[in-house]
Amino acid sequence: MDVSTTSSDEALKKRYAELAEKTGMAIANEGPPPNINDQPVIPNSLPALPRYEPPPPRRPQRLRHM
Known part of the structure; x- marks a missing residue:
């Protein structure tokens, strides 16, 4: 056992x-x-968090014929 440790x-501790x-x-x-009502009271001192809005779905790309 290391003394320093x-x-x-x-x-x-x-x-x-x-x-x-x-x-x-x-x-x-x-x-x-x-x-x-058995719920802790937390003051509303913080602003509401922004909602996540997922990006619009991608359109499937058409395959080009060569």
């Missing part, structure tokens, strides 16, 4: 644990999002 893995704890505390402090 082990120490960086442990540091990464410690960092993830700290982030998970902070995230949990922030969620607990903020409280759950409001629900209306």
